[in-house]
Amino acid sequence: MVRQRPLEPPSEGSNPSSPANKKGEKMAKKDNLLVFSGRGNPNLANEIAKNLKIPLGQIKITNFADGETYCQILENVRGMDTFIIQPTSTPVNQNLMELLILIDAFKRASARRITAVIPYYGYARQDRKDKPRVPITSRLVADLIQAAGADRILCMDVHAAQIQGFFNIPVDHLFAAPILIKYIKSLELKNLTIVSPDAGGVERARAYAKRLNAELAIIDKRREAANVAEVMNIIGNVRGKNCVIVDDMVDTAGTLCESVKALKKNGANKIYCAATHAVLSKNALSNLNEAPLEQLIVSNTIDAEEKAKQCSKIKILSVAPILSEAIKRIHEESSVSSLFV
Numbered sequence: 001m002v003r004q005r006p007l008e009p010p011s012e013g014s015n016p017s018s019p020a021n022k023k024g025e026k027m028a029k030k031d032n033l034l035v036f037s038g039r040g041n042p043n044l045a046n047e048i049a050k051n052l053k054i055p056l057g058q059i060k061i062t063n064f065a066d067g068e069t070y071c072q073i074l075e076n077v078r079g080m081d082t083f084i085i086q087p088t089s090t091p092v093n094q095n096l097m098e099l100l101i102l103i104d105a106f107k108r109a110s111a112r113r114i115t116a117v118i119p120y121y122g123y124a125r126q127d128r129k130d131k132p133r134v135p136i137t138s139r140l141v142a143d144l145i146q147a148a149g150a151d152r153i154l155c156m157d158v159h160a161a162q163i164q165g166f167f168n169i170p171v172d173h174l175f176a177a178p179i180l181i182k183y184i185k186s187l188e189l190k191n192l193t194i195v196s197p198d199a200g201g202v203e204r205a206r207a208y209a210k211r212l213n214a215e216l217a218i219i220d221k222r223r224e225a226a227n228v229a230e231v232m233n234i235i236g237n238v239r240g241k242n243c244v245i246v247d248d249m250v251d252t253a254g255t256l257c258e259s260v261k262a263l264k265k266n267g268a269n270k271i272y273c274a275a276t277h278a279v280l281s282k283n284a285l286s287n288l289n290e291a292p293l294e295q296l297i298v299s300n301t302i303d304a305e306e307k308a309k310q311c312s313k314i315k316i317l318s319v320a321p322i323l324s325e326a327i328k329r330i331h332e333e334s335s336v337s338s339l340f341v
Helices: 019-031 042-052 092-108 137-148 161-166 177-186 199-212 254-265 284-290 305-310 320-331
Strands: 033-037 059-063 069-073 081-085 113-118 152-156 171-174 192-196 215-223 230-235 242-250 271-278 295-299 314-317
Touching: 033 042, 033 320, 042 081, 042 320, 059 092, 069 092, 081 092, 081 320, 092 113, 092 137, 113 320, 137 161, 152 320, 161 171, 171 320, 177 199, 177 271, 177 295, 177 314, 177 320, 192 199, 199 215, 199 242, 215 254, 230 254, 242 254, 254 271, 254 284, 284 305, 305 314
Parallel strands: 033 081, 081 113, 113 152, 152 171, 192 215, 192 242, 242 271, 271 295, 295 314
Antiparallel strands: 059 069, 215 230
């Protein structure tokens, strides 16, 4: 593991602002960087460390017989700029608790700064009171992360953008769009239409359509009564078009598959879906296998390699280059804003 190397004081008559000294300062900054991983997505963490050209930090994480999480940092982190990579994906509660315990361990080990890198932010769908007597759990999670001792948050495609305001510490909110759009371009689809699966996703779909020079369509979903199937209306022309549905996540894929059927019914040609987070719970894989969907394009914010082996329609793209570049810039105290698009 790279260790911090103390800088020697400048020799008499030397210029502290000389190129040699600036190079030494830059090296000292790099030597201060440490990246650790929880058990949420170690493959992504290894990719990030490889891109940063540093080894992944040494840490021991185990469980007691009753399920309690135990961790021990196996190297000195005093005064270090530390980044903990841990998505709070399935099992959500275990991964969230593990993140809190890791943050507390680094705080008590005197890390200079602790950045929680949360590629997938669990509980993000519970961001408001949409019914009487329900919690705002995403705010509760934000409070827990801050109370544990995090100094900064780095996340990707959070379900509701206002969650950034739940934190009283800096939040860098990145998007997987550049990676997904690059792949969609490589498909060279003609007569392309970007489809928003609901009214809430129109802004995201419009951004994709603009960068892909494509048309825009919206699916209007309405439930006529309890336990009655949704009626889906298509706003926009999809007849004879190749369509890409864009969303932030795919959970059970039930609504996605209904959207695909509605597009087919309205004359769409080939249909793809691009989503950042492959939650893929319950019967998602069987739904995908049965749907007239060409491909589900997702990122590796959640480790879905095993699920992809069971469904040939799943294409996984890596967001490690975006996250590693963000970590590098945060560590060097340089601008991250150009990565927000």
